[in-house]
Amino acid sequence: xxxxxxxxxPLSPAALHILLSLxxxxxxxxxxxxxxxxQSEGQYKLGPGTLYDNLQKLMNQGLVxxxxxxxxxxxxxRRYFRLTSFGRGVLSADVARLDAVVREARAHxxxxxxxx
Amino acid sequence: MRTCYRCLLWLHPPVFRxxxxxxxxxxxxxxxxxxxxxxxFFDGLGSLARQWLLxxxxxxxxxxxxxxxxxxxxxxxxMLLFGHRHLVxxxxxxxxxxxxxxxxxxxxxxxPLTIGILMYLTVFITGGLVIMVIGLTFWTKxxxxxxxxxxxxxx
Numbered sequence: 001x002x003x004x005x006x007x008x009x010p011l012s013p014a015a016l017h018i019l020l021s022l023x024x025x026x027x028x029x030x031x032x033x034x035x036x037x038x039q040s041e042g043q044y045k046l047g048p049g050t051l052y053d054n055l056q057k058l059m060n061q062g063l064v065x066x067x068x069x070x071x072x073x074x075x076x077x078r079r080y081f082r083l084t085s086f087g088r089g090v091l092s093a094d095v096a097r098l099d100a101v102v103r104e105a106r107a108h109x110x111x112x113x114x115x116x
Numbered sequence: 117m118r119t120c121y122r123c124l125l126w127l128h129p130p131v132f133r134x135x136x137x138x139x140x141x142x143x144x145x146x147x148x149x150x151x152x153x154x155x156x157f158f159d160g161l162g163s164l165a166r167q168w169l170l171x172x173x174x175x176x177x178x179x180x181x182x183x184x185x186x187x188x189x190x191x192x193x194x195m196l197l198f199g200h201r202h203l204v205x206x207x208x209x210x211x212x213x214x215x216x217x218x219x220x221x222x223x224x225x226x227x228p229l230t231i232g233i234l235m236y237l238t239v240f241i242t243g244g245l246v247i248m249v250i251g252l253t254f255w256t257k258x259x260x261x262x263x264x265x266x267x268x269x270x271x
Binding site: 028048057078 | 160
């Protein structure tokens with residue numbers, strides 16, 4: 001029995017980066033923004049509006065959930081988010097899709113273009 | 117600029133504002149130096165538009181009420197401006213010519229004045245109410261669908 005991830009694919013760039021940033025550990029909003037900037041080497045910067053708008057959508061879809069308890073020694077006002085197992089599946093499916101796109105692109109770009 | 121950003125957050129839908137506005141303002145304070153206040157403000161504007169137009173269905177209620185009001189008000193005004201002259205005073209005599217004209221030109225236009233106005237108003241108000249009911253039904257369905265947990269298809 002496998003879950004059907006196709007209704008959620010392809011992920012938008014913002015959703016993909018948010019899910020990627022949550023794949024390793026639970027994070028709060030500001031940490032997600034910083035992680036996204038680090039992952040993209042500063043080329044993709046999320047604003048708080050885009051971040052929380054997408055987080056709300058991902059939570060409604062069941063891909064992300066609020067982490068029950070923030071780590072110790074942290075500001076209790078900060079809300080932590082984590083990836084659900086379903087969200088991890090959707091992320092893996094989208095990464096596999098992107099991987100196929102990259103392989104296809106490499107194959108086309110490496111062969112010389114024939115003149116017509 | 118911080119005050120403007122707070123106002124922008126206040127304009128978001130209540131559910132979103134209660135959940136995230138505090139953290140968004142905190143992040144604004146933290147990252148306004150690195151990202152620039154103007155960029156963050158425009159990001160908030162984008163979020164505001166998405167929240168009201170895509171995530172919330174309240175625009176459907178507003179559109180429905182606006183259409184229904186237009187239907188009732190302008191329909192009524194149009195009737196008063198253009199339809200009134202087709203209405204006639206109550207017929208004093210039931211001569212053969214009067215009855216022939218009545219049969220030829222249609223029933224509503226030649227009704228006595230008060231009944232004619234009432235008929236026109238009934239038609240316009242009923243039309244407005246029908247638009248309202250249809251719009252509100254669509255809104256209620258989408259609202260209920262959003263309240264249900266995410267459904268996952270399993271093969």
